[in-house]
Amino acid sequence: MIAVETFAGKHVALFGLGGSGMATARALVAGGAKVVAFDDNPASVDKAMGEGIAIADLRNADWSAVAALVLAPGVPLTHPKPHWTVDLARVHGVPVIGDIELFCQERRAAAPAAPFVAITGTNGKSTTTALIAHCLKVAGRDIQLGGNIGVAILSLDPLEPERHYVVECSSYQIDLSPTIDPTVGVLLNLSPDHLDRHGSMGNYAAIKARLVAGASMAVIGVDTEPCRHIAAGLESDGHHVTRISQTGPVSGGIGFDGQSLLRDMPGASKAAFDLTQIGSLRGRHNAQNAAAAVAVLTNLEVDDATIGRALASFPGLAHRMEEVGRAGPVLFVNDSKATNADAAAPALAAFHRIYWIAGGLPKEGGIAALKPFFPRIAKAYLIGEAAPAFAATLGERIPYEISGTLSVAVAHAAADAQAAGEDAAVLLSPACASFDQFRNFEVRGDAFRAAVAALPGIEGPHG
Secondary structure, eight states: OOOOGGGTTOEEEEEOOSHHHHHHHHHHHHTTOEEEEEOSOHHHHHHHHHTTOOBOOGGGSOGGGEEEEEEOTTSOSSSSSOOHHHHHHHHTTOOEEOHHHHHHHHHHHHOTTSOEEEEEOSSSHHHHHHHHHHHHHHTTOEEEEEETTTBOGGGSOOOOTTEEEEEEOOHHHHHTOTTOOOSEEEEOOOOSOOHHHHSSHHHHHHHHHHHHHTSSEEEEEOSSHHHHHHHHHHHHTTOOEEEEOSSSOOTTSEEEOSSEEEEOOTTSOOEEEEOTTOGGGOSHHHHHHHHHHHHHHHHTTOOHHHHHHHHHTOOOOTTSSEEEEEETTEEEEEOTTOOSHHHHHHHHHHOSSEEEEEESEEOTTTTGGGGGGGGGEEEEEEESTTHHHHHHHHTTTSOEEEEESHHHHHHHHHHHHHHHTSSEEEEEOOSEESTTTSSSHHHHHHHHHHHHHTSTTOBOTTO
């Protein structure tokens, strides 16, 4: 735990007692803050009381004595309207912050030299965060991994000057972090997302830009126009900016030529890192993630041999183009995290002969946006509520069956792919939510993994 001593002896109001909220409350109490917390969920309140956290309805708090309101990231700060606690805090001139901001303030006070790598973007955050942490670990660094990736930042090990903190940051978290100041800040990409919470694309982009604007070194993906604009603006203001791209070489940065990452960074030797044999980094979207990692590692002075070895040994993340088994030339890939068409597109783009398992609880727009990838599909195996609609979109162009359940789809896809005797992928990339048949995408992915493991002749993904 990182005890937050910067608020020792001060009164702190906290709203939101989920996982990160509870970790924040514990860290503040451990650092000597006088915490009073609340949540609209009675079960969360009961749990906090059971741990000795002081509970009170913040409507009745003495806000004149409160030093800060710490808000859980899931609680609305501005849109569609501020939460009632935010209104109360603003009336009384109380700053509203989150757990990432508490970490930043504590780091500046206790261990300002501790390397802090913060990663954001609309897509690819979790993979990039995990990849950077993996590579730093291979390099022998003392690392802590947390943030939006699922580990509350204040639950990490205490701050030490040589300890590296690799942190995924959502827009919600950045919005609550007015002084975020990473050693290296990464902005991967930007496309419209969470606009119900931020009001407009301009607001969303400005929030994301805060992370790299506060960084000593900024790494920015320049394949989307908002990011190109942010990179140019920071550079004109004198910031250290490294550009990365998945679409070609980058002068003064890191690009991708379809096979290798090409580094052309000031102060570093030119180098190429071949990705063709790294299954966990398959596809151009993962090339961008890897480019970000190479930029960060270069800025943190990791040598090239170690970077290459670390990239090659990256296992990937569960449910994100996860290679789970092989039967001869047939590879089985779990991409259960692809819960809409846009998320499924990278996996369909990464393989040339696909036995595609798709369907579940449909999202708006269905799979029409995936038509450019249909020629790669040998056959589709449709499951869940979306099956009839997906069948209508596939029409007569693509062979398909309505398998109904995931277990049937796996068995039939495996049999057809093995009978064809060709290099192919049996790919679960559903382009749908899971809730019609599974509790969440993780349970769906686990079910796919188990169904593959039960097939005869299955080996590890690398033979």
